[in-house]
Amino acid sequence: xxxxxxxxxxxxxxxxxxxxxxxxxxxxxxxxxxxxxxxxxxxxxxxxxxxxxxxxxxxxxxxxxxxxxxxxxxxxxxxxxxxxxxxxxxxxxxxxxxxxxxxxxxxxxxxxxxxxxxxxxxxxxxxxxxxxxxxxxxxxxxxxxxxxxxxxxxxxxxxxxxxxxxxxxxxxxxxxxxxxxxxxxxxxxxxxxxxxxxxxxxxxxxx
Amino acid sequence: xxxxxxxxxxxxxxxxxxxxxxxxxxxxxxxxxxxxxxxxxxxxxxxxxxxxxxxxxxxxxxxxxxxxxxxxxxxxxxxxxxxxxxxxxxxxxxxxxxxxxxxx
Numbered sequence: 001x002x003x004x005x006x007x008x009x010x011x012x013x014x015x016x017x018x019x020x021x022x023x024x025x026x027x028x029x030x031x032x033x034x035x036x037x038x039x040x041x042x043x044x045x046x047x048x049x050x051x052x053x054x055x056x057x058x059x060x061x062x063x064x065x066x067x068x069x070x071x072x073x074x075x076x077x078x079x080x081x082x083x084x085x086x087x088x089x090x091x092x093x094x095x096x097x098x099x100x101x102x103x104x105x106x107x108x109x110x111x112x113x114x115x116x117x118x119x120x121x122x123x124x125x126x127x128x129x130x131x132x133x134x135x136x137x138x139x140x141x142x143x144x145x146x147x148x149x150x151x152x153x154x155x156x157x158x159x160x161x162x163x164x165x166x167x168x169x170x171x172x173x174x175x176x177x178x179x180x181x182x183x184x185x186x187x188x189x190x191x192x193x194x195x196x197x198x199x200x201x202x203x204x205x206x207x
Numbered sequence: 208x209x210x211x212x213x214x215x216x217x218x219x220x221x222x223x224x225x226x227x228x229x230x231x232x233x234x235x236x237x238x239x240x241x242x243x244x245x246x247x248x249x250x251x252x253x254x255x256x257x258x259x260x261x262x263x264x265x266x267x268x269x270x271x272x273x274x275x276x277x278x279x280x281x282x283x284x285x286x287x288x289x290x291x292x293x294x295x296x297x298x299x300x301x302x303x304x305x306x307x308x309x310x311x
Contacts (some may be wrong), residue, residue, distance in 0.1 A: 052210045062261045068229040078213065098208075105265065108299045139210045152225045 001030055001054045002088075003085050003206050010205040016198035017187035022205070023048060024175045029087065032049040032183070033170040038163035040186035041146040042100045042120040045075060045083050048178035052057035053077045053136065057096040057142035067152055069094040069144060075173065078141065083179050088172035091165045093169050095150035096159060099138060100124065100143050107158035110190040112156070123184035135181050145186075146171050148193055219243055221260040233262040246282060248303050 007012065009028075013035070024030045032041050047053035056078040061067055063076045071089040074082045099105075102121035106114040107171045121140065126136035146167035153157050185201050186194055218243060218281045222234035284290050284300045291297070 025216075056215075058215055064228045065231050065262070067225055067231060078210070104302065107302060108295050112298055112301065142215055152229065154226060155222070155227070 003204075005204060008204040008207060009207050011202065012204075013202045014183060014185045015200050015202050017046065017118055017185060019127045019182070019184045020203060021127040021182045022203070024084075024180065024181050024205060025044065026175050027078060027177050027207075028175050029176065031086070031088075031170050031173060031204045031206075032044040032146055033168065033174040033202040033204070034091065034165045035167065035202055036168070037167040038147065038165050038193075039199045039201055040188070040193045041185040041201050042124070042186050043144045043146055044124060044141070044182045044189065045077075046139075046180040046182070047079075047081070047083060048180055051132065051139065051180065053079050053081070053163055054084060055143065056138070057144075060096065068099055069096055069194060075144075081186045083177045084175050085176045088170070090173050090199065091147055091169040093149055095145040095148040096142065097152065098148060098160075099196060100145075100149045100184065100194075101186065106190065115151050115188065118187035119191055120184035120186055120188070123187070127182045127184070131182075146191075151169060161193070183204050218260055221263075223260075223262065231262070233260065233264055246280075246287070248284070248300070249307055 010022070012020065032043070034041070043053040054077060058078060059076040059078060059080060060069070060074070064073055065111055070093055071086050075084040075086070077083050100120035101121050102192065103115045103117075106117050106119055117120045120143075122141075123138055147163070147169065149161045149164040150158050151161050160206060183201070184201070185198065187198050188194055189196060189198070220237035220243075222237070224232050224234040226232075255273070255275075257269065257273050259265065261272060284304065287300075290294055290300050
């Protein structure tokens with residue numbers, strides 16, 4: 001089934017470096033579009049019934065016995081439930097091992113002086129707090145890096161590889177339960193994950 | 208503490224292999240007497256559970272015992288080979304030292 005953007009009940013362009021949060025209800029389809037190509041969309045999901053139930057990379061990887069996410073992947077929670085399913089994917093591969101950049105990781109990876117630069121974890125924190133003042137650092141867990149290609153070699157090395165994404169590529173998910181989706185449209189300027197140039201993404205929801 | 212405090216974990220002594228397509232398989236099993244040593248660089252709480260790995264193909268639930276030992280044998284960061292392994296490590300240690308200082 002191909003969804004027409006004319007029929008979407010919600011459409012929003014998330015600007016370069018910005019963050020976004022929204023509820024996606026059971027049965028709704030949710031699409032993220034990489035508008036200009038090679039833009040990391042760092043994404044977390046929470047079950048609306050109980051926000052302590054959230055996306056778990058380890059459970060998702062164990063469940064599908066594969067470290068990459070693509071069409072057919074089930075997005076599994078820390079309680080072993082299916083939160084969403086990837087129903088379409090024109091990019092082909094998404095990372096969930098690389099985690100999200102933070103002030104602290106910027107200081108370790110690049111330089112102690114980079115601690116003040118924009119990062120995904122601060123964006124996640126801001127988005128969580130705007131949604132519910134009770135949410136905070138303890139609610140941060142593993143995330144998906146949509147549109148990022150991070151191959152793992154048989155000897156365990158991970159590298160940022162040439163992007164497999166391109167302008168207009170998208171990933172589409174169907175919600176299996178009501179979820180809260182939080183996206184940090186990655187503002188990282190110190191590594192090639194956004195080709196040193198963060199760009200917009202677009203999010204769409206269909207009933 | 209509760210569910211919200213549970214995050215990703217380490218599965219010591221379980222080897223998982225990854226092939227070029229990203230498929231993971233349960234790898235070689237650790238031999239009796241294998242060990243891993245860690246040094247605490249800051250005060251930590253360790254929570255540990257002995258149970259088979261989720262990908263363990265055995266159909267019998269057979270958790271086995273572990274032995275845990277703690278020593279007072281701190282190596283100063285500058286004497287720790289990990290400190291000098293690469294610049295990232297040096298900056299990580301520097302963050303830990305500065306953070307620890309800020310606590311006292």
